[in-house]
Amino acid sequence: MTTASDILSTPYPSYHRPLEIAQKWTRSGNPQERSEAVTLLRGLSDKYPHALAIGQELVLALLESNQLPEAQQLLEKLQTRFKSLDEETLCRLGRLSKEFADRQAADLLAARQRTEQLVRDAQRQLAQDAEILKRELAASSDALAAQIADSILRRNAA
16 A cells, blocks of 8 residues: 555645545545545645645544544644635534534533433432331330330339
């Protein structure tokens, strides 16, 4: 397989052909190719900082590689570097926001489920403790009633 360093070391008249290769790798679904795409796009971004297409493709590669914080940082740099962003870059910004929101929703759901389980466990433990206390109270009441009855019987016998 051709690697990112092979492509970056090969002279090309423009960034278009290497970008096409990176796009193919980004969309391949193969984690190794996606990783190579990120490496290639980083190199292309350094070489062609004026090309928004490279930056937005790098954002996509980072999103596809589940590197959300890095994608967010790059999007912020692109917003600073370019006065107006193309539709693809704006879509990446929207996707990033959605990815973060989805993660937060999943985290909240997991926290809610853990909390509900803790409440059920606490309720179960409370019910068990209440049963133990009822038995202890019943035993204490029986012992006290026996003492009172014994005391009454002694007084009546005397």
